[in-house]
Amino acid sequence: MSKHKNKLTPTQRKAAMMMVLKELSELEEDKKTNEEIAQELGITRRTLQNWLNKPEFLRYMDELAMEFIQGKMAQVSKQLFKLINAKQPSIKAIDLYFRLLGKLQDKYEFTVKKDGVEKPSIDVDHELAELKKLLDK
Numbered sequence: 001m002s003k004h005k006n007k008l009t010p011t012q013r014k015a016a017m018m019m020v021l022k023e024l025s026e027l028e029e030d031k032k033t034n035e036e037i038a039q040e041l042g043i044t045r046r047t048l049q050n051w052l053n054k055p056e057f058l059r060y061m062d063e064l065a066m067e068f069i070q071g072k073m074a075q076v077s078k079q080l081f082k083l084i085n086a087k088q089p090s091i092k093a094i095d096l097y098f099r100l101l102g103k104l105q106d107k108y109e110f111t112v113k114k115d116g117v118e119k120p121s122i123d124v125d126h127e128l129a130e131l132k133k134l135l136d137k
Contacts, residue, residue: 004056004059004060004063005060005063007056007060008056008057008060011041011042011043012051012057012060013060014041015037015041015043015048015051015057016051016057016060016061016064017064018030018032018037018040018041019037019052019061020061020064020065020068021068022037023065024065024068024069034048034049080093080096080097084097108124
């Protein structure tokens, strides 16, 4: 359940859904202007614009957009596998696939020299994990 949903009125929630569908839906009927959305909801375009400037309204829109995108994962995965299994496989698609699985990551190694003496390489992942633990306290 959305933690931002309860902070909005039913009309604001419907407006947020319509704004997300306007941007993400493939259906032509969802591609409404802000003026059309406001009119359908019985509010002014200015009211809709004011809502679009409220952080809780925008956060709720973000949550709705993520739900919409997650609903498309099967479709996206199908397209990804088409690219991987093509006669000429896409290297970018293969790279993305392994990154999604966590099997491929960018790694950086740093060598520290002080007074001409090489110091041991820093384990950045370990250091970041330690910093995260400190921040979570």
